[in-house]
Amino acid sequence: MLVTIGVIGKNEQHENDVVDARTMQAAEDVGRLVAEKGGVVVTGGRFGVMEAASRGAKMADGLTIGILPAMDKSTANDYCDVIFPTGLGRARNLLTARSCDALIMIGGSCGTLNELTIAYAEARPVVILRGSGGWADRIEPVLQKGKFIDERETVEIDFADTAEEAVAKAFERATEENRTAMPDRP
Secondary structure (H helix, E strand, O other), rough: OOOEEEEEEEOOOOOOOOOOOOHHHHHHHHHHHHHHHOOOHHHHEEEEEEEEHHHHHHHOOOOEEEEEEOHHHHOOOOOOOOEOOOOHHHHHHHHHHHHOOOOEEEEHHHHHHHHHHHHOOOOOOOEEOOOOOOOHOHHHHEOOOEEEOOOOOOEEEEEEEHHHHHHHOOOHHHOOOOOOOOOOOO
């Protein structure tokens, strides 16, 4: 069975909305490492962190999936193998978060934060890469007991300091035999 690892993080929406080079390198490293372990990289199919992770996966001959907010396949980055044009706008974050066995958060703005909360509500394991900027570096101090988004303690959020550690933890969490998940909802 293929393991799907979602990589969520900041999109570059225009020429003045640039993701830091260190964050882009971390995303590329994560994508490459996921592919080297035989996993499938799932992203929102756009640019910034999503493109870097997909590029990294392709460097290791991995499979990439892009779940687009638009209906136009041409809006995907060049490294997506399988493209799902949803036409759902930000609502596509629900699909990205729910379609993965585990997710790795790298940097991130409000869309990434939205994907994180959806993954948490659905009990999908998330590993946050520290030092990658954005919400990845701001979320830890506000977590309940340092590892939960709220008092329900739905699923523990993990943290990693390197791309290697993030990928190892994501695969471990994705393949836990006794991992409990929230029941499917209509």
